[in-house]
Amino acid sequence: MTENFTQSKLDRCISCGYCLPACPTYQLTGAEESSPRGRITLMRAVQEGRMEKENLLAESGFCLGCRACEPVCPAGVEYGVLLEEMREILWQGKNRPLIVRGLFLLVKSRWRVRKLGLFSHTARPRSAKSDIHLMLGCFERVLFPHVSRTVADIAPEISVSLNQGCCGALHAHNGELELGRKMAVKLGEDLPGTILTTAGGCAAHLSANIGRERVKEFSEWWMQKEVLLSKIQQSGATIRVGFQDSCHLRNGLGIFKEPRILLRQISNYVEIPNASGCCGAAGSYSLLQKKNSRRVVAQKVNDIKSLNLDYVATVNPGCTRQLATALKRSGLKTRVVHISELVALAAR
Numbered sequence: 001m002t003e004n005f006t007q008s009k010l011d012r013c014i015s016c017g018y019c020l021p022a023c024p025t026y027q028l029t030g031a032e033e034s035s036p037r038g039r040i041t042l043m044r045a046v047q048e049g050r051m052e053k054e055n056l057l058a059e060s061g062f063c064l065g066c067r068a069c070e071p072v073c074p075a076g077v078e079y080g081v082l083l084e085e086m087r088e089i090l091w092q093g094k095n096r097p098l099i100v101r102g103l104f105l106l107v108k109s110r111w112r113v114r115k116l117g118l119f120s121h122t123a124r125p126r127s128a129k130s131d132i133h134l135m136l137g138c139f140e141r142v143l144f145p146h147v148s149r150t151v152a153d154i155a156p157e158i159s160v161s162l163n164q165g166c167c168g169a170l171h172a173h174n175g176e177l178e179l180g181r182k183m184a185v186k187l188g189e190d191l192p193g194t195i196l197t198t199a200g201g202c203a204a205h206l207s208a209n210i211g212r213e214r215v216k217e218f219s220e221w222w223m224q225k226e227v228l229l230s231k232i233q234q235s236g237a238t239i240r241v242g243f244q245d246s247c248h249l250r251n252g253l254g255i256f257k258e259p260r261i262l263l264r265q266i267s268n269y270v271e272i273p274n275a276s277g278c279c280g281a282a283g284s285y286s287l288l289q290k291k292n293s294r295r296v297v298a299q300k301v302n303d304i305k306s307l308n309l310d311y312v313a314t315v316n317p318g319c320t321r322q323l324a325t326a327l328k329r330s331g332l333k334t335r336v337v338h339i340s341e342l343v344a345l346a347a348r
């Protein structure tokens with residue numbers, strides 16, 4: 001278990017403040033301690049013994065972990081890693097939220113994850129010629145089993161194995177960094193070759209632990225296939241589609257062009273204002289910080305309202321759930337789907 005921050009990672013921050021405008025929690029509060037720079041200052045105070053670590057608890061929960069502070073940082077601060085360390089240092093024993101403990105239990109082992117999807121109609125197991133394995137995810141297989149089914153339908157060359165557990169992103173982001181790393185390595189062993197995932201968060205975590213070359217997120221993978229797709233028509237018109245980035249896919253792996261290129265091919269694409277900004281799902285955040293999560297997504301709903309979209313496409317199940325719930329609550333007819341579902345419509 002990590003008890004200290006990695007000093008070299010803390011040292012990288014030059015306190016320039018370029019990250020402040022990019023940070024959603026700083027935008028919400030305008031408070032220095034709710035900014036990346038402010039949190040790093042607090043981490044340093046704990047590291048140097050000038051402050052009790054418990055004083056970091058509130059900010060360790062308030063931070064979305066969206067990593068929007070990373071691409072704008074001129075010093076290359078790996079804030080995402082510092083946040084993982086902060087939660088590992090703090091979220092132990094009584095400080096670990098009950099919801100997190102429950103989630104850990106649900107996906108603790110391969111058989112538990114498999115049990116989760118027992119009654120879900122996910123992609124059926126099959127052995128294909130290529131060395132590409134479809135990742136079924138843990139919560140995705142329960143909430144959106146049709147996503148893996150759709151990908152398997154349009155890509156007969158991929159293999160599907162039921163012998164797979166959770167990738168450990170949930171653990172790494174919620175105070176069990178080492179276990180999260182081990183789970184990624186185990187999944188890499190269970191699914192040899194390339195792992196194809198429909199979840200941006202899992203793509204980033206897996207890449208960091210088993211190597212970028214072994215992981216493909218759906219939109220980047222499909223782009224490489226160079227399949228010509230036609231525009232999707234509904235009621236005599238080309239569908240209007242917006243896109244919500246996955247924070248970890250964009251800020252961690254730099255993938256944001258690929259889904260847009262794909263969507264421009266198959267729809268009348270509309271860029272949602274601040275599509276790169278977090279939707280407030282942020283893994284377990286929507287469960288742990290309900291009020292703040294709703295504050296973050298409220299701005300998204302406002303941005304989407306006036307665009308008259310048929311669909312919002314996503315590349316991460318957490319975003320799908322968050323946006324679908326928020327749009328429904330506000331009475332919008334816009335449907336939220338995983339990008340593969342639109343690709344499947346265009347490929348018909």
Ligand code: SF4
Pocket residue numbers: 012013014015016017018019020036037040069072073074075076077
């Ligand atoms: S932009 Fe980077 S170096 Fe500057 S304050 Fe933020 S984290 Fe520190």
Ligand code: SF4
Pocket residue numbers: 022023024025026034035036039062063064065066067068069070079
């Ligand atoms: S991860 Fe997101 S919420 Fe947290 S400090 Fe960075 S930009 Fe702000």
